[in-house]
Amino acid sequence: MKKWIWIIVSVLVIGFVGYQWFHSKSSSSEVTTQTRTAVVQKGKLEVKISGSGTVEPVTSEDIKSTIDNNEIEEVLVTAGEEVKEGDELITFTDDSDPITAPADGVVTTVSVAAGERVTNGQAVAHLTNYKDLQTVVQVDELDIPKIKKDQTVSLSVSAYPDKTYTGKVTAVAEEGTSTNGSSTFDVTIHIDKPDNLKVGMSAEASILTNSKENALYVPVDAVHKNNNEKYVLIASAATNTDNAADTNVQQTVKTGIATDEYVEITDGVSEGDNILLPQVSTSSSSNNQGGMMQGMGGMGGMAGGGMPPNGGGMGAPSGNGKSGN
Known part of the structure; x- marks a missing residue:
């Protein structure tokens, strides 16, 4: 009779563990879509190209x-x-x-x-001449057509992180240096007032290639393209409702200068318009791995030898359900 009890208990334990393992493989996943918008802004838009180099004497x-x-x-x-x-x-x-x-x-x-x-x-x-300094920075071949002599440059030097120096482009190399299939060109920048700078210091240059006052602009990812037509989605007041897709307006636009983050809109929108940005989907999942561990802990007394010893049974280890994004 005792043997049969042990067999029944073993079968129950194995079945319970198997059920919990199978159940833990199943997780609930919830996908949420975040609606993002941006307001058409008006202000000064500056296009800059960066490069790095070292400080060196002109002479x-x-x-x-x-x-x-x-x-x-x-x-x-x-x-x-x-x-x-x-x-x-x-x-x-x-x-x-x-x-x-x-x-x-x-x-x-x-x-x-x-x-x-x-x-x-x-x-x-x-x-x-340590009082007349310049820096030579490397600029990517895709950007070099935009670099011209006398363009204004702002410079940051690692040794003086809280100070910004200014300069002007004095020369653009006619020949580039190719590395791994990509070429860079030397751009020489004369430093206006090189106070405290020393030859050999590292510098980061930001070359102003274009700017526009009172420009209307939006984030780059707000502008979509269909064949040769560019457009934005003007968000309706019902953007967060179920029928928002029916009321958003597709507006054809013309673009001007652009930075890495923003693009000028020269026609098609007005300052303050609410523009729809591409949606971002996030997912969250949860499983019952913690519950499985807790359940196994609760069966610990039986799995260890039928009845718990005098003085108290084994306590279940704490287990929290996990969730991941």
């Missing part, structure tokens, strides 16, 4: 001799000395024209001494 060059086989009488500067354009740097014993500074800057190295002879084209010193 950094070797000073070369134009005299051949002449003896140096005197070297008038030392490394680290600041000079002005036209200052005499080296004189010769035969009263030949002296070597002068080609620009303002600091003589960083001097490689000759009095009594030595120099040859035509020989580098006798190096000049760097």
